[in-house]
Amino acid sequence: MLCCWNSGFVGVAGILEKAEKAEKSGEVGCPNLQENTTMSGGKQMMEDYENKREVALRIAIEAGVLEQCEDHDECVFEGGEEIKQAYILANSKYSAGEIEGVFVDRPEMTNIIKEVVEDHPASDCPLCDKNKSD
Numbered sequence: 001m002l003c004c005w006n007s008g009f010v011g012v013a014g015i016l017e018k019a020e021k022a023e024k025s026g027e028v029g030c031p032n033l034q035e036n037t038t039m040s041g042g043k044q045m046m047e048d049y050e051n052k053r054e055v056a057l058r059i060a061i062e063a064g065v066l067e068q069c070e071d072h073d074e075c076v077f078e079g080g081e082e083i084k085q086a087y088i089l090a091n092s093k094y095s096a097g098e099i100e101g102v103f104v105d106r107p108e109m110t111n112i113i114k115e116v117v118e119d120h121p122a123s124d125c126p127l128c129d130k131n132k133s134d
């Protein structure tokens with residue numbers, strides 16, 4: 001096993017002894033190594049997912065399915081178009097290779113677009129609405 005246990009020469013017996021102790025205490029493998037692997041793996045997956053959602057959001061906005069408030073970048077709400085317009089646009093981009101490497105395949109792409117659109121059910125910018133009613 002290549003991890004911090006191997007730093008410094010402890011010999012095979014030493015490594016086995018450490019492994020045995022770790023096993024008894026309930027640790028599996030090198031704790032530092034495990035933590036790093038889990039964390040970076042999870043983070044990478046989250047970043048991928050965020051990136052996919054970001055691309056899906058851009059497509060939905062470009063297709064007019066969602067609208068982004070001019071005053072509030074973070075506010076995205078329903079545009080006037082049917083969601084299928086976003087699928088059509090996404091598929092043409094996919095075919096043109098414009099979003100290569102973002103989605104695993106077309107079904108994943110349409111799933112995430114659907115998800116992103118459903119996540120923004122407001123019909124107006126809530127912040128603008130708030131300002132108006134003030």
Ligand SMILES: [Zn+2]
Pocket residue numbers: 069070071072075125126127128
């Ligand atoms: Zn707004």
